[in-house]
Amino acid sequence: MTCLSFLCCRKLDSATRSPELDDELSGVHNVNLYSYKELRIATDDFSQAKKIGEGGFGSVYKGKLRTGQMAAIKVLSSESSQGVKEFLTEIQVISDVEHENLVKLYGCCVEGNQRILVYNYLENNSLAQTLLGKNHSQIQFSWRTRVKICIGVAKGLAYLHEEMRPHIVHRDIKASNILLDKDLTPKISDFGLAKLIPPEMTHVSTRVAGTIGYLAPEYAIVGKLTRKADIYSFGVLLIEIVTGRCNTNMQLPIDEQYILERTWQLYERRELVMLVDTSLNGDFDAEQACRFLKIGLLCTQDSPKLRPSMSTVVQLLIGEKKFDENNITKPGLISDVMDLKIRPNPKAKPDINNTSTNYTSSGSENLDSTSSTGNFSQATMTFTSVYDRSN
Numbered sequence: 523m524t525c526l527s528f529l530c531c532r533k534l535d536s537a538t539r540s541p542e543l544d545d546e547l548s549g550v551h552n553v554n555l556y557s558y559k560e561l562r563i564a565t566d567d568f569s570q571a572k573k574i575g576e577g578g579f580g581s582v583y584k585g586k587l588r589t590g591q592m593a594a595i596k597v598l599s600s601e602s603s604q605g606v607k608e609f610l611t612e613i614q615v616i617s618d619v620e621h622e623n624l625v626k627l628y629g630c631c632v633e634g635n636q637r638i639l640v641y642n643y644l645e646n647n648s649l650a651q652t653l654l655g656k657n658h659s660q661i662q663f664s665w666r667t668r669v670k671i672c673i674g675v676a677k678g679l680a681y682l683h684e685e686m687r688p689h690i691v692h693r694d695i696k697a698s699n700i701l702l703d704k705d706l707t708p709k710i711s712d713f714g715l716a717k718l719i720p721p722e723m724t725h726v727s728t729r730v731a732g733t734i735g736y737l738a739p740e741y742a743i744v745g746k747l748t749r750k751a752d753i754y755s756f757g758v759l760l761i762e763i764v765t766g767r768c769n770t771n772m773q774l775p776i777d778e779q780y781i782l783e784r785t786w787q788l789y790e791r792r793e794l795v796m797l798v799d800t801s802l803n804g805d806f807d808a809e810q811a812c813r814f815l816k817i818g819l820l821c822t823q824d825s826p827k828l829r830p831s832m833s834t835v836v837q838l839l840i841g842e843k844k845f846d847e848n849n850i851t852k853p854g855l856i857s858d859v860m861d862l863k864i865r866p867n868p869k870a871k872p873d874i875n876n877t878s879t880n881y882t883s884s885g886s887e888n889l890d891s892t893s894s895t896g897n898f899s900q901a902t903m904t905f906t907s908v909y910d911r912s913n
C-alpha cells in the first residue's frame with residue numbers, strides 16, 4: 523500500500539498509463555494505492571464466492587486487506603472508457619471527504635488496464651436490496667430505524683452540498699446507493715457521477731446521468747445541474763423509505779404506479795397516512811410519518827426554487843423547523859424515457875454536433891422501457907439529450 527501522491531515517483535506501468543491519466547492522478551492526495559497482487563489475494567483471485575455485487579461500472583468483491591480491514595473492492599470493467607472517467611472523478615471527489623454518512627474510500631489500484639476502488643466494507647448491503655427488496659433480507663426496518671436512515675442520508679448530502687468546497691452534487695442518489703453498516707447507519711456511496719460546482723456558479727450544464735424515477739425534471743430535460751437535482755432525488759428516496767416501496771411499480775393499478783403521483787393524490791385527500799409501509803403493522807408515529815412524506819413532496823417540487831436546501835431538510839426532519847403547507851404544490855415527474863425525447867428546452871440552442879438523443883445504459887438491469895416490472899428505472903444511465911451543450 524502506497525500513498526497515491528508518490529505514484530509519479532514510481533515507474534508503475536508508465537507504459538500503459540495515458541498522459542491524461544497521469545495528469546488526473548497527480549492532483550489526487552490522501553488515497554492509498556494498493557497493488558493488484560494484494561487485491562487479488564484479498565479476493566481469492568476475484569472469485570465468484572467473494573463477489574457481492576454488480577453495478578453499472580463493474581463488479582464488487584469482498585476482501586480482507588493486509589491490514590486486516592474488510593473492504594469492498596470495486597473492479598471497473600476494462601472495456602468502458604467512460605468508466606475510467608467515472609473512476610477518476612470518484613477518486614478526486616471522495617479522497618477529501620470524511621463523514622459518518624458517506625462511504626469511506628480506502629484507496630485504489632491503477633495497474634495496466636486495471637482500475638479498482640477499495641472502500642470500507644458495509645455489512646448490511648443497500649436499501650434497494652434490503653428495505654425495497656423485501657424477500658431477500660432479514661432486516662426489520664422499524665420506524666425508528668427508518669427515521670435514523672432518512673436523517674443520516676440528509677446529513678450526508680447536506681455535508682456534500684454545503685460544507686464541501688467546491689460543492690459536490692452527487693447526481694445519483696437512490697436506494698441502491700445507500701449502504702448500511704452493522705448498526706444500520708446509512709452511508710451514501712457511488713460518487714462516480716459526482717460533479718463539482720464552484721461556489722461562484724449557480725449550475726453546470728452536463729450530460730445527463732442518473733436513474734429514471736429519481737431524476738429532477740429540469741436536469742433530465744435540459745441537463746441543468748444544481749444541488750436541487752440531488753434534493754429532488756432525496757425526496758423520492760425519502761418517500762420510498764416511509765412507504766417501503768420502489769418509486770415505480772408497473773404491476774400496481776395505474777394510479778398507484780408512480781409513487782410521487784400517488785403521494786400527491788393522497789396528500790390532496792388528506793390520507794397520507796395510508797401510504798406508510800403496512801409491514802410496520804401500525805407501529806409508527808403517524809404525525810412524523812406524514813411530515814416526512816410532506817417533506818418528500820417539498821423536495822420534489824417541479825420548480826427547483828421551491829425545494830428546500832439540504833440543511834433545511836435536516837432541520838425539517840428533526841423537527842427543528844416548520845414548513846408552511848401552502849408551499850406544497852404538485853411534484854414534478856419524469857415518468858418515462860420518452861418524456862426526455864419530446865420535451866426540449868425552447869430557449870436552448872441545439873448543438874449541431876450532437877443532435878440525436880442517445881441513451882447509453884451503464885446499468886446491469888433490464889433497460890427495456892416496456893418492462894412490466896419497471897425495473898429499468900432503477901439502473902444508472904447516462905444519456906445525451908437533444909440540447910446537450912456540454913462535456
Ligand SMILES: Nc1ncnc2c1ncn2[C@@H]1O[C@H](COP(=O)(O)OP(=O)(O)OP(=O)(O)O)[C@@H](O)[C@H]1O
Binds near residue numbers: 643
Ligand atoms: N462499500 C460496500 N460495502 C458492501 N457492499 C457494497 C459496497 N459497495 C458496493 N457494494 C455492493 O455492490 C453492489 C453494486 O454496487 P455499485 O455501486 O457498483 O452499483 P449500484 O449502485 O448497485 O448500481 P449502479 O452503478 O448501476 O448505480 C451494491 O448494490 C452493494 O450490494
